[in-house]
Amino acid sequence: MTDTDAALGAHLDGLRAALATRADDAGLLDVAYRIVDSPVGQLLLAATPTGLVRVAFERQGFDAALEAIAAAVSPRVLEAPKRLDTVARELDEYFAGARRGFDVPLDHALSRGFRLAVQQQLPRIGYGKTETYAEVAAHVGNPRAVRAVGTACATNPLPIVVPCHRVLRSDGSPGGYAGGPEAKVRLLELERAA
Structure with a gap:
């Protein structure tokens, strides 16, 4: 050049x-x-x-x-x-491990209905903590909607900021993630190390 x-x-x-x-x-x-x-x-x-x-x-x-x-x-x-x-x-x-939650305003224009309800629940999962899809389903008032919770996490338009990476399968395995399974594991490890 x-x-x-x-x-x-x-x-x-x-x-x-x-x-x-x-x-x-x-x-x-x-x-x-x-x-x-x-x-x-x-x-x-x-x-x-x-x-x-x-x-x-x-x-x-x-x-x-x-x-x-x-x-x-x-x-x-x-x-x-x-x-x-x-x-x-x-x-x-x-x-950098210096922030445990996000303060930026969010625009939920890309989510509606049950998916939005799930995505609004996800920030309540504490930093460094995890919940299962079944636990999240129970928190949003529909304990049998485990698959729908999985879909809501998979379609989360705000990953990381809205921490769908903190939701695991009932056997403790990570499950899928928009950024790939390696990214999900890396985010969980980052939070556990802090």
């Missing part, structure tokens, strides 16, 4: 940032997103003015996640990292 190419790249980055700021300031930006690095791989973070609406693992496909957000929330989606600074900072603190 030449100095000219580097200067052009920096100039384009500055233009993109200015566009994102102007769009946000003018109320034209419905969904801002950014990609961050983490110990479990790159994560896509997306937020509406209401709050964090999506956390996606790279293996889920960032383009697919953005397309789903555009279809369900708004097509006015733009890479605008500034709106997600607080989320990124809280995730960094979490991965």
Whole structure:
């Protein structure tokens, strides 16, 4: 890469940032997103003015996640990292073992009904603790809905922040996870080590 190419790249980055700021300031930006690095791989973070609406693992496909957000929330989606600074900072603190819960506002626009009820229950599972799918089903008032709890965890649009990784099978095995079984085990180990 030449100095000219580097200067052009920096100039384009500055233009993109200015566009994102102007769009946000003018109320034209419905969904801002950014990609961050983490110990479990790159994560896509997306937020509406209401709050964090999506956390996606790279293996889920960032383009697919953005397309789903555009279809369900708004097509006015733009890479605008500034709106997600607080989320990124809280995730960094979490991965460093300095944060046990998240304080960022959440936008539950991608969940409804029983799935939403389950996802709202998940933050009540304490840091470093786990529950079974059956225990979560009982907590949300439907003890026989174990499979539905599994589906609610599998479709959780806010993994890590809404800790579906803390839900295990009745035999204590991790079960599935959107970020892959290795990511689920890594998150559990991180929390147990703190």
